[in-house]
Structures are given as structure tokens and as C-alpha cells.
Amino acid sequence: MVRWLTSAILCSFLIGVHPTNAHDYPDMLKYPGEYIRHLDIIVNEDESGSISIVKIGRWSPFRRYPWFRAGDTIDEVEEKKASLISLRSLIRNQDAWISYTRGEYSHRVQINLKLNFFGLPPWVNYVKGSGTTHP
Structure with a gap:
């Protein structure tokens, strides 16, 4: 039994079929488009x-950054026409210039691609009894 289990785990890692390689969020699967894992974003490329x-x-x-919303069109990434390849080529902790369009207005901003968890209130990281929160 142990041999079978060991070989099954080894094979699953070798062929990449392991639950940790699946999407981190199951709800991401219900959206159409391409999921870019290191940016944790789903984008859609149309025929144009x-x-x-x-x-x-x-x-x-x-x-x-509050200026990015679902429905925005990304025009340029690092002063080149935006494509799935250009978005996938961005690396963590890079300061990237991104041009996007919302409605008839176009904007160009520089963002840092550091991964963090956003949206939690400060009390979630509260250490009981210490009176402080984790940085």
C-alpha cells in the first residue's frame, strides 16, 4: 500500500496533476478568459x-490600485501593445507602466507588481494579548 501511494504521489507531481497546481480559487473557473496566475487576474482577448x-x-x-476595475481595457504594457504574452512576461516586484482605457478616457499609470492580500480589516491579523497587529 505504501509503495502504491508513494508512486501515485510521485507520478502526480511529475505530470503536474496535483491539487496545488489547480486554480487557487475555484470561482475563477466560472469566468471566461485567461487566468494569469502570478498577477491573479482574468483577462479576455477579443478578436481585434x-x-x-x-x-x-x-x-x-x-x-x-483603485483605478483598475473589471471591464477596463489594457492598451499598453511597458510601452508595447498589450497582449497575453506581454502580461505573462511581467515579473513580481516589477514597476510596470500600464495604459488602460475606461469608456472614452485613457490613463497611463505605474504600478508595483508585489503580491499582497488586500481588503482584510486590520483586526484579522490581531495577535491575541499583544495589542499589536502583524506587519
């Missing part, structure tokens, strides 16, 4: 090649 934001995940660096 424009990239639109479908959903911004909890760990996404895009969530830190």
Missing part, C-alpha cells in the same frame, strides 16, 4: 486583439 479585465483576484497587485 484588445485585452479587457474580467476579474481581479484577491492577491492581485491590480487590486491595490
Whole structure:
């Protein structure tokens, strides 16, 4: 039994079929588009090649900045036309320039691609009895 279990676990890691390799959030699977894991964002590329934001995940660096919303169109990434490849080529902790359009207005902003969890109130990280929160 132990041999079988060990070989099953080893095979699952070798072929990449392991629950940790699946999407972190099951609700991300119900949205159409491409999930970019290291940005925790779902984008959709239409037939004209424009990239639109479908959903911004909890760990996404895009969530830190209030000006990004679902439905925005990403025009440029690092002064090049936005594509799935250009979004996937962004690395963590990079300061990237992104141009986006909402409605008829176009904006260009620089964001840091550091992954954090956003939206929790400070009391969630409260250490009982210490009177402080974790940084």
C-alpha cells in the first residue's frame, strides 16, 4: 500500500496533476478568459486583439490600485501593445507602466507588481494579548 501511494504521489507531481497546481480559487473557473496566475487576474482577448479585465483576484497587485476595475481595457504594457504574452512576461516586484482605457478616457499609470492580500480589516491579523497587529 505504501509503495502504491508513494508512486501515485510521485507520478502526480511529475505530470503536474496535483491539487496545488489547480486554480487557487475555484470561482475563477466560472469566468471566461485567461487566468494569469502570478498577477491573479482574468483577462479576455477579443478578436481585434484588445485585452479587457474580467476579474481581479484577491492577491492581485491590480487590486491595490483603485483605478483598475473589471471591464477596463489594457492598451499598453511597458510601452508595447498589450497582449497575453506581454502580461505573462511581467515579473513580481516589477514597476510596470500600464495604459488602460475606461469608456472614452485613457490613463497611463505605474504600478508595483508585489503580491499582497488586500481588503482584510486590520483586526484579522490581531495577535491575541499583544495589542499589536502583524506587519
